[in-house]
Amino acid sequence: MEEIDSSYVIDIHGMDLYYGNIPVLTDINFKLRKSEFVYLVGFTGSGKSTFLKCLYGAQPLKRGKAWVTGVDLSRLKPSKLHLYRRKIGMVFQDFKLLPDLTAAQNLNFVLKATRYPKSERQAKINEVMQWVGLEHKHKAYPLMLSGGEQQRLSVARAILNDPDLIIADEPTGNLDPYMTDEIMYLFSRLNKERGTAVLLATHDYRILDKFPSRIVKLEEGELREESQ
Numbered sequence: 001m002e003e004i005d006s007s008y009v010i011d012i013h014g015m016d017l018y019y020g021n022i023p024v025l026t027d028i029n030f031k032l033r034k035s036e037f038v039y040l041v042g043f044t045g046s047g048k049s050t051f052l053k054c055l056y057g058a059q060p061l062k063r064g065k066a067w068v069t070g071v072d073l074s075r076l077k078p079s080k081l082h083l084y085r086r087k088i089g090m091v092f093q094d095f096k097l098l099p100d101l102t103a104a105q106n107l108n109f110v111l112k113a114t115r116y117p118k119s120e121r122q123a124k125i126n127e128v129m130q131w132v133g134l135e136h137k138h139k140a141y142p143l144m145l146s147g148g149e150q151q152r153l154s155v156a157r158a159i160l161n162d163p164d165l166i167i168a169d170e171p172t173g174n175l176d177p178y179m180t181d182e183i184m185y186l187f188s189r190l191n192k193e194r195g196t197a198v199l200l201a202t203h204d205y206r207i208l209d210k211f212p213s214r215i216v217k218l219e220e221g222e223l224r225e226e227s228q
Contacts, residue, residue: 006070009034009165009197010055015064017050024050028064028223030216032199034164037191039208040201041226042218048201051218052169055199056090057081069164086114089158089196093170095150097142103129103153104138110160128156132186148179155186159196166190168200172207180204184211 005011010032017025024047032038042048053059055068057076066073069087076084098106104125111121129135132152142150151171158166168187172180184207190196202208208215215226 007033008067009036009069010199011067013065015054015066016062017047017054017059018062019050023062024221025218025223026221030223032165032197034197035191035195037188037198037213038200039213039215040199040218041203041205041208041215042201044203046218047221048218049169051223052167052199052201056088056167057084082113086161087163087165089161089163089166091151091154091158091166091168091171093173095142095154095174097150097153097157099142102139102141103134103145106142106153107157107160110157114161116161124160128159131159132156146179147175148182151175151179151183152186155183155190159190159194162194163196165197165199168198170201170203172202172204177206180207181210187211 008031010030012028012030015025015028016023017028028051040048040051050059054061054066054073057073061074071084071087098109101109107125107128108121111124116124126135129138132155134149134152134156137145137149142153145153166187172183175183187198187200188211191198217224217226
């Protein structure tokens with residue numbers, strides 16, 4: 001059995017990823033330490049989303065090894081995927097909220113699905129709603145919220161199970177600069193106050209200057225460190 005370095009929340013060695021039969025990424029090596037914040041950048045079509053899909057179990061590895069929160073993705077069975085996803089939080093560009101449920105019901109849906117104790121669900125919902133600044137929006141439906149508020153709710157959903165890792169795929173892509181900064185402050189607080197590791201894909205280089213951190217770039221099928 002291979003030894004896992006517990007200081008890393010992501011540890012990847014020689015990973016190849018394909019889109020159908022087309023190679024997208026080859027021989028990827030990447031490490032993300034616990035409590036570290038890393039940006040993933042690259043042009044459209046560079047493979048950012050494919051890479052992140054692999055990390056949350058929606059894209060299989062073709063070759064190599066990838067451990068995420070201690071889980072060997074090359075051996076992850078579909079029947080265990082829901083258990084794995086309790087250990088990570090995911091935030092997407094298009095929010096992926098359930099439109100027919102209120103904000104609180106969207107959160108309760110996740111807690112119910114992950115078998116969070118029923119007696120503790122309301123307190124947890126109250127906690128995360130307050131943390132993202134939506135404490136007065138429990139009964140609002142997603143379409144009653146602004147884009148920034150919808151993304152705040154998405155962040156609240158991602159932190160419900162106190163994950164070790166947040167994976168965010170272009171989370172500010174649909175937001176104006178003001179709302180972008182508001183969401184980035186949340187990710188920054190999440191990382192600094194809670195010690196949650198964050199891997200955030202973006203094409204917005206403005207936020208890299210305003211919220212500086214380590215940067216890795218996907219280019220020509222390879223992952224490279226960028227100077228800060």
